[in-house]
Amino acid sequence: MRNFKMILQYEGTRYQGWQRQETSENTIQGKLETLLSKMCGHKVEVQGSGRTDAGVHAAGQVANAHLETDRSPQEILEYMNSYLPEDIAVVAVEEVGERFHSRLNAKGKTYCYRVINSPLPHVFERKFTYRVEERLNIDAMKEAAKLLCGTHDFAAFTSAKKSKKSTVRTVEEIRIEEQKDEIFFYFTGNGFLFHMVRILMGTLIEVGLGKREVFEMTEILASGKRERAGALVPAKGLTLLNVRY
Amino acid sequence: MRNFKMILQYEGTRYQGWQRQETSENTIQGKLETLLSKMCGHKVEVQGSGRTDAGVHAAGQVANAHLETDRSPQEILEYMNSYLPEDIAVVAVEEVGERFHSRLNAKGKTYCYRVINSPLPHVFERKFTYRVEERLNIDAMKEAAKLLCGTHDFAAFTSAKKSKKSTVRTVEEIRIEEQKDEIFFYFTGNGFLFHMVRILMGTLIEVGLGKREVFEMTEILASGKRERAGALVPAKGLTLLNVRY
Numbered sequence: 001m002r003n004f005k006m007i008l009q010y011e012g013t014r015y016q017g018w019q020r021q022e023t024s025e026n027t028i029q030g031k032l033e034t035l036l037s038k039m040c041g042h043k044v045e046v047q048g049s050g051r052t053d054a055g056v057h058a059a060g061q062v063a064n065a066h067l068e069t070d071r072s073p074q075e076i077l078e079y080m081n082s083y084l085p086e087d088i089a090v091v092a093v094e095e096v097g098e099r100f101h102s103r104l105n106a107k108g109k110t111y112c113y114r115v116i117n118s119p120l121p122h123v124f125e126r127k128f129t130y131r132v133e134e135r136l137n138i139d140a141m142k143e144a145a146k147l148l149c150g151t152h153d154f155a156a157f158t159s160a161k162k163s164k165k166s167t168v169r170t171v172e173e174i175r176i177e178e179q180k181d182e183i184f185f186y187f188t189g190n191g192f193l194f195h196m197v198r199i200l201m202g203t204l205i206e207v208g209l210g211k212r213e214v215f216e217m218t219e220i221l222a223s224g225k226r227e228r229a230g231a232l233v234p235a236k237g238l239t240l241l242n243v244r245y
Numbered sequence: 246m247r248n249f250k251m252i253l254q255y256e257g258t259r260y261q262g263w264q265r266q267e268t269s270e271n272t273i274q275g276k277l278e279t280l281l282s283k284m285c286g287h288k289v290e291v292q293g294s295g296r297t298d299a300g301v302h303a304a305g306q307v308a309n310a311h312l313e314t315d316r317s318p319q320e321i322l323e324y325m326n327s328y329l330p331e332d333i334a335v336v337a338v339e340e341v342g343e344r345f346h347s348r349l350n351a352k353g354k355t356y357c358y359r360v361i362n363s364p365l366p367h368v369f370e371r372k373f374t375y376r377v378e379e380r381l382n383i384d385a386m387k388e389a390a391k392l393l394c395g396t397h398d399f400a401a402f403t404s405a406k407k408s409k410k411s412t413v414r415t416v417e418e419i420r421i422e423e424q425k426d427e428i429f430f431y432f433t434g435n436g437f438l439f440h441m442v443r444i445l446m447g448t449l450i451e452v453g454l455g456k457r458e459v460f461e462m463t464e465i466l467a468s469g470k471r472e473r474a475g476a477l478v479p480a481k482g483l484t485l486l487n488v489r490y
Contacts (some may be wrong), residue, residue: 009368059369081366089366120332121326124304125253128369 053233203230300480448475
C-alpha cells in the first residue's frame with residue numbers, strides 16, 4: 001500500500017460536514033472514500049487533518065489515504081477531479097511515507113472567518129461570509145483578540161460536552177484585517193475544539209458591537225463556562241485555510 | 246410619479262436573464278417589477294440599462310422606474326433588499342429627473358470576463374469564471390485586443406440576426422490583467438451587440454491558444470460574418486461591472 005497526501009478545496013454549503021456518516025451520503029469524507037474505493041477496487045479510508053462542520057469551507061484541507069494503485073500522484077489528482085462534484089477539488093497529491101498521518105502529524109492550522117460589515121447585502125460573497133449590519137469597533141476586537149491568544153483552557157469556547165480530554169489549546173495568533181466593508185479574522189493555533197473558532201468569533205463580534213468589554217475575555221477563559229462566552233456564529237463564514245506539518 | 250434610479254447586483258446563475266418574459270417567472274426584471282408593483286399598488290415597469298443574458302452576472306446594473314410612492318430612496322432600498330432573493334441586491338437608490346432613462350441615457354458600459362487559466366478546478370470561483378486548461382498566450386491576446394478596439398462594424402461578433410439596425414459600435418478599451426492563474430478581460434464601449442462580448446472573448450481565447458493569428462482580427466471585422474469569428478464562451482464568466490451616464 002502506498003500512502004498519498006492530498007490538499008483539498010471545498011465549498012461546504014451543501015454538505016453535512018467532513019466526517020463520514022452512516023445516515024448521510026452527503027459528506028466530504030464520504031464522497032472521497034467512495035471515489036477512491038472505486039478507483040482502487042478496495043475499501044479506502046481517507047483521513048482528514050480534522051473535521052469541518054456542516055457548511056464550513058476549506059481552501060487547504062489536508063488528508064491522506066493508503067491506496068493499492070499503480071497510478072502516479074498526478075494521475076490520481078486528474079482521476080479525482082474528473083469525478084468529484086464541482087464544489088470539491090483536489091489541488092495537490094503527493095506520495096508520502098507510510099507513517100504520515102494527516103491528523104496526528106498536524107502541528108497547526110489557520111482558519112479564516114469573513115464578516116461583511118455593511119447595511120447592504122453582498123450578493124457575490126454571501127455563501128462565504130456572515131453579515132453584521134451594525135458598525136463593528138475593530139480596535140476593540142483587536143484588543144480582545146490579544147487576550148484570547150496564548151495557551152489557555154478554552155472550555156468556555158466549545159460546544160463539546162465535558163469530558164476527560166484536555167481543552168487546553170494554544171492560539172498563536174488572531175489577525176484582524178479590514179478591506180473595504182469586509183473584515184477577515186485569521187485564527188492560527190495548534191488545534192481548535194469543536195465550534196471553538198465560531199464561538200471566539202461570536203464573542204469578538206459582541207465586543208465589536210459594544211455589548212461586551214474587552215477585559216471580559218480573561219474572565220470568560222477563567223470561568224470555563226460555555227454560557228459566559230458569545231453566540232455561535234454561522235458556519236458559512238468559516239474557511240479552513242491551511243494545515244501546518 | 247417620481248422617477249428612481251437604482252444600482253443592482255445579481256448572480257445570474259439561476260435566472261433566465263434580465264428581460265421579463267411571458268413564459269418565465271424567473272428573470273431579474275420580472276422579480277423587480279413584481280416586488281415594486283406590490284410596494285406601490287400599481288403596475289411598475291423597471292427599465293434596465295440593457296439586457297443581460299441568462300447566466301450573466303451584474304455588479305453594477307443600472308435601472309430606473311417611475312413609482313407612485315411616499316417612500317424615500319433609502320426606504321425603497323431597504324424594502325427591496327428585505328424581499329429580494331439573496332442572489333439579487335439593490336446597492337443604491339436615488340431620485341432622478343422624470344426624463345432620466347437608464348437605457349437611452351447610457352453613454353457606455355464596462356463588462357468583465359474572467360478566465361481561470363489552470364489545469365486545476367477553482368471551487369470558489371466556479372460560478373463566475375470560465376476555465377481554460379491550456380496555457381494562454383497573454384501577449385498575443387493583448388495584440389489582438391488592440392485590433393478589435395475602436396469604431397468598427399461588429400456584425401461578425403453578434404448572434405443577432407441581420408436587420409437594418411446598425412451594428413457599428415465603439416469599443417474604447419479591452420484591458421487584460423493577469424492575477425495568479427486568473428485572467429480578467431475588461432471591455433469598455435458605448436454599447437455592445439447581442440453576445441458581442443462573449444464572441445470577442447471566444448475569439449481572443451482562440452488567439453491565446455495559438456489557433457488563430459492576431460492579424461485575423463482585422464479580416465473578421467471586415468468580413469462581417471459570424472462564422473469567421475470565434476466560439477461563444479459560457480455566460481457564467483461574464484459580469485456587467487458598471488454603466489456610465
